[in-house]
Amino acid sequence: xxxxxxxxRHKITKRGQNVTFRCDPISEHNRLYWYRQTLGQxxxxxxxxxxxxxxxxxxxxSDRFSAERPKGSFSTLEIQRTEQGDSAMYLCASxxxxxxxxxxxxxTRLTVV
Amino acid sequence: ELKxxxxxxxxxxxxxxxxxxYCNYSTTSDRLYWYRQDPGKxxESLFVLLSNxxxxxxxxxxxxxxxxxxxxxxxxxxxxxxxxxxxxxAVDRNGGSQGNLIFGKGTKLSVKP
Numbered sequence: 001x002x003x004x005x006x007x008x009r010h011k012i013t014k015r016g017q018n019v020t021f022r023c024d025p026i027s028e029h030n031r032l033y034w035y036r037q038t039l040g041q042x043x044x045x046x047x048x049x050x051x052x053x054x055x056x057x058x059x060x061x062s063d064r065f066s067a068e069r070p071k072g073s074f075s076t077l078e079i080q081r082t083e084q085g086d087s088a089m090y091l092c093a094s095x096x097x098x099x100x101x102x103x104x105x106x107x108t109r110l111t112v113v
Numbered sequence: 114e115l116k117x118x119x120x121x122x123x124x125x126x127x128x129x130x131x132x133x134x135y136c137n138y139s140t141t142s143d144r145l146y147w148y149r150q151d152p153g154k155x156x157e158s159l160f161v162l163l164s165n166x167x168x169x170x171x172x173x174x175x176x177x178x179x180x181x182x183x184x185x186x187x188x189x190x191x192x193x194x195x196x197x198x199x200x201x202x203a204v205d206r207n208g209g210s211q212g213n214l215i216f217g218k219g220t221k222l223s224v225k226p
Contacts, residue, residue, distance in 0.1 A: 033213075035214075040218070040219075041218060041219075042117075042201050042203070042216025042217055042218055042219050043156070043201075043203075043214070043216050044216075045206070045213050045214060045215070048213065056213055059213075091155060091156070093156075101146070101158055101161045102146075102158070102214065103158060104148075104155045104156040104157075104158075105155055106154070106155045107155050
């Protein structure tokens with residue numbers, strides 16, 4: 001499968017715990033994006049990378065959220081001290097610099113109990 | 114405030130009927146995206162509309178873009194049950210192709226026999 005891959009697909013965690021999600025983009029794509037989607041809403045942009053550089057992070061929801069893409073390939077999204085309001089689907093997408101069409105992964109569904 | 118508004122949000126259709134979903138946006142973007150999402154699944158790219166007057170068709174779906182009116186339409190012809198899904202339109206927040214997309218709330222389409 002050469003699409004965008006996310007792991008895990010589902011995560012249940014207790015409030016206050018830290019969680020980390022992984023995204024592997026399409027191999028030739030140098031842009032990688034993180035979105036959050038809550039029930040009944042469209043995806044909400046969080047951050048994006050071009051290669052290893054994080055070019056936009058002002059829309060990360062709080063300082064509990066952070067993302068990395070250390071070698072310009074896979075990326076991780078970490079949420080520290082999770083809250084019930086963090087329960088959502090976290091989507092990763094990737095694209096080429098030129099063209100801009102973003103292809104989405106299957107998402108990680110987070111449930112905070 | 115940047116907005117993407119879809120109309121209607123819910124649509125129940127009978128098989129064989131035609132209908133149009135509308136997407137209005139408030140940015141100056143000349144690029145608009147349509148995505149499909151099945152329940153519990155990720156987003157599938159349907160169309161990328163790159164310029165004013167662009168029209169694209171795939172099967173029973175046809176999308177168009179009027180950048181002067183800041184309006185895109187997704188027309189459904191002779192609906193079939195397999196088209197039941199949620200459809201999202203999105204534009205780039207910065208008006209270009211940087212992937213910082215603003216999504217509408219989605220139109221939940223249900224096609225009944």
